[in-house]
Amino acid sequence: MKTLKVPEATITRLSVYSRFLEYLDQRGIVTVSSGEIAQGVGVSPAQVRKDLAYFGEFGTRGVGYNVKDLMRYVLKVLGLDELWPLVLVGAGNLGFALCTYKGFNDRGFSIVGVFDNNPDKIGKKIADLEVYHLDRMAEIIALHNVKVGIITVPSHAAQEVTDLMVKNGLQAILNYAPVVLNAPENIEIRNVDMSTRLEILTFNLSKKDYNPVT
Amino acid sequence: MKTLKVPEATITRLSVYSRFLEYLDQRGIVTVSSGEIAQGVGVSPAQVRKDLAYFGEFGTRGVGYNVKDLMRYVLKVLGLDELWPLVLVGAGNLGFALCTYKGFNDRGFSIVGVFDNNPDKIGKKIADLEVYHLDRMAEIIALHNVKVGIITVPSHAAQEVTDLMVKNGLQAILNYAPVVLNAPENIEIRNVDMSTRLEILTFNLSKKDYNPVT
């Protein structure tokens, strides 16, 4: 077994490629070149080939890539050839939206447990899931062999939930609270910041009349 | 006026710094060093100083940075010293969650119009907003001088909504649909991918027993 150093940006792009390949496949397109993928997703052809080259040789010189095959390979590389059960903590509006988010199911993710500590929310239904008290997290994680948790609680509660998730053996956390979480090195954490990407836009729009200090 | 080349990663970090500074300010902390900021948000001290240096000299040698002042400077750099009215298209669960998302308001964003083309949804209330038909987008954009739009429609409808937003004069689009949008060069577009960050986690978890083709 080799440890493979792959830029995180490559993984992000792989995810985009896979969606473009699904799109091509739905349209019955059988073969695609790195140039066509590049054009379709807005990167360079060399980038596409380099990204794929980390994981193997999937194409045929002079011809291109088989859409179905490449799609399957890429999904496998991303770990999406298996089903991923998830738990989610924080049954607010965002939590609700994620529980009903079709995009997760499309990619093999399935939320199997929703938790909150607010008595008003416990027992309520979100889609076909019941909101449980945090006490029951360990039980559900064990039952479904869950490895990944999603945090949609307010910022001030996010660290506490993280600690609980780590204690209950989760290996990775997707955090929607705009706060930096502390966890042991071996726990994979990524933030989804609902607002930061928007702030890049406001930066870009407002810098039009920005005078740097010189 | 100078055009300033700043890495997008710097802007993303600035957003994180500003939140950490707010956190310090709430705790009554007056002065902070680049090392403390670095520690607090998980980057290197040199990175913090370099990021700030793009925009001016905000610190005092031997002392550090004044928390309140630096916070204000950084928010100003991000364009968050003004209010940003937004329109949102797609009154589904995600759209609903974003309309009620406190994180936007905290940063000066305010959704002033929600649109859909589904007759069942039009006229419904989301918080204190009424869902309008897409027909009324031009009117609302003009009324509130909106520059930024949010897309929360399904992937297949996202391009159409983009075209409409561009036609109606929006300058920036935040897209939550997992699809690459086409728009003129001068339109700023960023995607928020609800699922891609999750896929980085599954990649990392599954690569533990990944055998690269050699």
Added chain:
DNA sequence: TAGATTGTTAATCGATTAACAATC
């Protein structure tokens, strides 16, 4: 002054791209 920390330069590191041999 001595100690601390900034602002900035130069060195390093890593990712992207250009170019081309391999080969279908």
Added chain:
DNA sequence: TAGATTGTTAATCGATTAACAATC
């Protein structure tokens, strides 16, 4: 074979970090 496109190396580009003079 001629044309096309991959896989891969080397060159380029850009971002991060180390180091230190400036200075509070």
